[in-house]
Amino acid sequence: MQEMCDFLAEQPSFGCEYISATEISSAAMNHRQEMKFQFRLQRPSRLALVGEEGPMGMTVVSDGKQLTQYIPAFERYVQDDAPENLDDLFNGDAVMVLMMLGPAGGFIPTGGDGYCDRMMSGVTDVDEAGVEMVGSIPCERFDFKQEAFDWSLWIRKGEQPVPVKMSVDISEQAAEMGALPEGATLLSTVEMKDWNLSPQWTDEDFRFVPPAGAKLAESLMEGIGAGGAPAVHPLIGEPAPLFETRDRNEKKVTLEAVMKDQVVVLDFLGDLVRPVCRCVAEGGSGDGKV
Template structure:
């Protein structure tokens, strides 16, 4: 009888301990998710509060071939932003040398390799321009969510859960490493520690394509100085270039991937 009582007591203790462990794990998981969201919010608040921003970046986009081989294409560029309605981005890769200029009224995209450019009237803010550009092109523009004035809401819109992984080092800079999961994509971001919580690395992983291709963005040389050049956001077509329509075959020269390449990870 005593042995049965002892056994029941031991089982209750084990069950109680297991329940407590589950509760503690759940609480820890919730705490990590809250911590991840708070760190991300500090970054987006810092970026959105800056009147002007400039940075340089390196990007890698992966594609999966029909033979299931993973190929990575690399490019580099620079970004200049003046809120709320001016943006200039230059991206140079092995297959495209493209510059986008937006002055709050007109968007201009110039392909140096194609020696042609497209223009469209698009009055509004940088946020509205990015939304319109994505809607017209039908493709995602990975990394542009960092530029939105409401970047936190945009980035967290489809997040299922998040976790503060810990510390990491990117290009010699100590960063907070965060990981988030969504229905179609998972993404990670490394945010500089200290008074200037800027993003240093951003990785987007597609879960809907075999091989889980990734888009990786490394950002450096962040500056918040005002732009002194009055022509920073003025597009001046180089001599001898041609203006083309959005449906022109020349638009293929504007892509960072060579023609015929299957699209890779895009958020």
């Protein structure tokens, strides 16, 4: 673990594909939802975590002078002074996007003592589990125990000990909260692929360009109504926009074809919402119907 932290700290710049996923497994079904990012780092204070795929598409960019956080679903971004060093990104609750990533947000590989301390905070026991393959990469696996949860880390063997995978088992907490049926598991995982340890980053790699429709705001929560309720959306009371998607069997489904002469209820599920975890693990909606 320390060897990995020291190795990363010695690198002036690096990058990788960063894949954060939530996995719910039970006898009824297996469900995986993932978000893909491109991660770039350049010392002393440049960092970019750019969302490419997934339900949120969140982005954090620090160009050394300005820190930008962007959430497409909110159609807004916020900007503030960049921290003097990368460890300060993870102190307190200043970076909401990293907090929203849960365990994956805290595992972003910055290297150094601050990174190692962040990873080892609360750890009560460590077990060297031996060598395992992650895809085609031989890795050393370490299992960590904490009061809140257990987690595992896979580090590439050899002269370049970079992290390859992390998995946090939060099944016990979810079950205690009533979010999972008996026998189901809930994992938060991170995979780091295609490491580049000698990139030629330029200013453009750490420049945030606001997408069309995105607005600069004072807070990412700007627009939330009184009492924490969202402001009324302009589509309320209007005909539903037609769209197409795919069902669990990857079959194309269109709203127009489903509606016809019947009422259609759209249920938007968030993986870490208690009833959602349970209904997904049970293989259906909250009332037992698929």
